[in-house]
Amino acid sequence: MAEVVHTPRVFSGIQPSGGLTLGNYLGALKRFGETQDRGDMPTIYCIVDMHAITVWQDPEKLNRATRELTAGFIASGIDPTKSILFNQSAVPGHAQLGWIFNCVARLGWMQRMTQFKDKAGKNSENVSLGLFAYPALMAADILVYHATHVPVGEDQKQHVELTRDIAIKFNNDYGVEFFPVPEPVIEGAATRVMSLRDGTKKMSKSDPSDMSRINLTDDADAIAKKIKKAKTDPEPLPETLEGLEGRPEARNLVNIYAALSGKTAAEVVAEYAGQQFGTFKPALADLAVDRLSPISTEMSRLMQDPAEIDRILAHGAEQANAIAEPIVRRAYQIVGMVGA
């Protein structure tokens, strides 16, 4: 069979499962904007509300978080006239293809997913079936647009790899070359921003401790306080990056500084070599406030007009559906389901 070449296309999503964090900004949003602005591939960005409800969400809060996340995308540089921006539940193809992929993915593949283990913890008998099946829906999110490039943080690498396995298995099972095998794109100085309280844990919007993260809606005082209280060690900053080995909290703050300033971690270490955290933390706080406050100001401005946000989402959903619908129809035909 001739090798099918798929047109490059970018897809990525964020869950409206809480307020946006600095981790989401550096690992995802900032890079989404840069990818859009390079302009070499069409970009599709999604508020993945169907993923958010794998853990119970207060309905009113979910509504608000969906609009706030849309505002966060736009305030971070996603331009709805350049990228397609919409929410997942508004495009039926995600759920439709998600079901097919539930039947392609193997139980054993799902059981290896570290995110499920982390999120289910000791409670794995009592979490939703949706939380377990999440990676198959994520594969559908990507493949329903035949996306080829998926910019994500380091924590999502395993899910994109599973998406590749699902695409390959579908193509093999049905003897087609229908789905592309997408690439995770994980780049930059802060692809895994860690919790400010525990340098071995990822910063997350759903972490119960607000002190563990910087929210994009935090004001200057809150940002300064959280950075000041961030866990560190008593040593000064080293001369070189090797000196940060075994010092996860120090490494995290250096990475954040690097990503916010556009420098490499090595340059940041060289600049602050021998300095104490008493000097480095206020510099980091100033930098974070400088970079984040225009975003939070713009988010609150946009949130004053929820009807406009809804219009943007509806328009994005229409554009997304126009791509997804024929792909789902073709997938149904390939599988042999009548009525597509």
Ligand code: ATP
């Ligand atoms: P939740 O705790 O509900 O899972 P989250 O903060 O992990 O929320 P997601 O919506 O799951 O956010 O992820 C959205 C994007 O942000 C993904 O591309 C993910 O890789 C990226 N991301 C999330 N947390 C971080 C982090 N700490 N550092 C870098 N990237 C991150």
Ligand code: MG
């Ligand atoms: Mg997550």
